[in-house]
Amino acid sequence: MLIEQIVIYGIVFLFIILVVWYYMRQLRQESQIVESKIEQAKEDGIHEPISLHPFIDLGTCIKSGACITACPEKDILGIIDGRATLIQASNCVGHGACFHACPVEAISLVIGTEKRGVDLPHVNENYESNIPGIFIAGELGGMGLIKNSVEQGQAAIENILKTGYKKDDSSLDIIIVGAGPAGISASLTAKKHGMTFLTLEQDTLGGTVFTFPRSKIVMTAPMHLELHGKVKLYDTSKQELLELWQEVLQKNNITIKENTKVEDIIFDNKIFKVKTNKGEEYKAKHVLLAIGRRGSPRKLGIPGEMTTKVAYRLIEPELVDNKKVVVVGGGDSAVEAALSLMDNNEVVLSYRKDKFSRIKPKNREKLMAAIDAKKLQPILNSNLTKIEDQQVHIKTETEEKMLDNDLVYIFAGGELPTQFLTKAGVKITKRFGYTMKTYK
Numbered sequence: 001m002l003i004e005q006i007v008i009y010g011i012v013f014l015f016i017i018l019v020v021w022y023y024m025r026q027l028r029q030e031s032q033i034v035e036s037k038i039e040q041a042k043e044d045g046i047h048e049p050i051s052l053h054p055f056i057d058l059g060t061c062i063k064s065g066a067c068i069t070a071c072p073e074k075d076i077l078g079i080i081d082g083r084a085t086l087i088q089a090s091n092c093v094g095h096g097a098c099f100h101a102c103p104v105e106a107i108s109l110v111i112g113t114e115k116r117g118v119d120l121p122h123v124n125e126n127y128e129s130n131i132p133g134i135f136i137a138g139e140l141g142g143m144g145l146i147k148n149s150v151e152q153g154q155a156a157i158e159n160i161l162k163t164g165y166k167k168d169d170s171s172l173d174i175i176i177v178g179a180g181p182a183g184i185s186a187s188l189t190a191k192k193h194g195m196t197f198l199t200l201e202q203d204t205l206g207g208t209v210f211t212f213p214r215s216k217i218v219m220t221a222p223m224h225l226e227l228h229g230k231v232k233l234y235d236t237s238k239q240e241l242l243e244l245w246q247e248v249l250q251k252n253n254i255t256i257k258e259n260t261k262v263e264d265i266i267f268d269n270k271i272f273k274v275k276t277n278k279g280e281e282y283k284a285k286h287v288l289l290a291i292g293r294r295g296s297p298r299k300l301g302i303p304g305e306m307t308t309k310v311a312y313r314l315i316e317p318e319l320v321d322n323k324k325v326v327v328v329g330g331g332d333s334a335v336e337a338a339l340s341l342m343d344n345n346e347v348v349l350s351y352r353k354d355k356f357s358r359i360k361p362k363n364r365e366k367l368m369a370a371i372d373a374k375k376l377q378p379i380l381n382s383n384l385t386k387i388e389d390q391q392v393h394i395k396t397e398t399e400e401k402m403l404d405n406d407l408v409y410i411f412a413g414g415e416l417p418t419q420f421l422t423k424a425g426v427k428i429t430k431r432f433g434y435t436m437k438t439y440k
């Protein structure tokens with residue numbers, strides 16, 4: 001009997017050893033795959049984060065893998081030796097699905113790294129800047145994803161209501177600057193709570209979203225809109241989202257004052273005076289800045305750039321037909337513009353670097369397929385040097401040549417509206433690995 005028990009225990013022990021060995025072997029093989037992906041990401045220049053991205057607390061991580069399963073992008077996160085790690089961090093779009101999925105809150109969303117800082121305005125936990133009464137929400141504060149911007153716009157208004165203020169007819173309760181996701185959400189929340197407000201937009205409804213190509217997918221998670229409810233649009237286009245916003249605003253009798261750029265914000269006798277490019281002046285007790293980080297498009301600074309054939313955004317690519325087009329840039333906006341134009345036009349994509357290292361995986365796949373099919377022509381390590389009526393001058397490492405050309409689209413990024421913010425008194429600081437406030 002004793003011998004039989006020893007044999008049984010021995011078999012069980014060997015089985016456990018075998019299971020552990022197999023598990024460790026699988027773990028090591030998976031880790032080696034992830035390590036090779038990291039090395040490839042480093043070679044491709046997409047390992048370092050360039051915007052909002054997850055930071056993993058390895059001391060808290062329980063190796064559940066929930067973050068990887070939840071991420072709608074590919075190979076942003078992986079597991080090495082049982083712990084989560086970043087792989088293609090440059091491709092992260094900051095939607096926060098990993099943050100929401102982690103069962104032990106081991107993930108936070110940060111902007112900037114230890115080596116690369118990002119200029120951000122001062123904002124406290126209530127979304128109020130260093131100037132009492134001026135609040136900031138959305139992309140300007142570093143949180144560019146639509147769902148997060150919507151949440152911040154709502155939270156900023158609710159925080160203003162919590163502080164309490166005296167209502168009177170001498171001024172509005174709040175002026176909302178910007179009609180993007182944060183501004184629209186703030187407008188709906190202000191309407192819900194009976195605030196007197198005015199929403200100003202320098203372009204048109206949607207803000208930065210309006211400038212996306214029509215086919216661009218702009219949402220990856222559901223969101224809640226005040227006075228409307230839950231919005232379940234996952235793979236949706238810019239046009240669908242804009243139509244939803246227009247419907248909700250019209251239903252609630254909210255009018256956005258479009259094509260009205262705020263040029264100055266002055267604090268005078270406990271009231272903010274907001275001056276616009278149309279010579280108008282509005283008074284309010286609070287101001288919410290829900291503008292984008294790209295106050296103005298970055299220029300190339302070359303001869304001919306101010307001609308009418310040059311544009312810095314592409315709104316309706318289907319209206320561009322049978323043209324010789326040069327698209328400048330290597331980010332998602334440039335690539336998406338080139339892809340949307342290539343079927344009906346002759347498209348050249350000029351990029352100053354040697355590879356497209358800052359684009360999302362889906363865009364990379366589409367771009368490589370288009371190049372292989374010769375549907376567009378990439379010119380890497382190149383810079384435009386001059387723009388003429390019917391030609392452009394483009395310089396590479398080996399030569400400078402002229403190309404026949406009808407239109408030029410420049411996507412060289414945008415510049416933080418530093419002068420505007422500084423003039424209003426808002427402080428801007430370069431942040432390194434700054435943790436953003438998010439909601440579970």
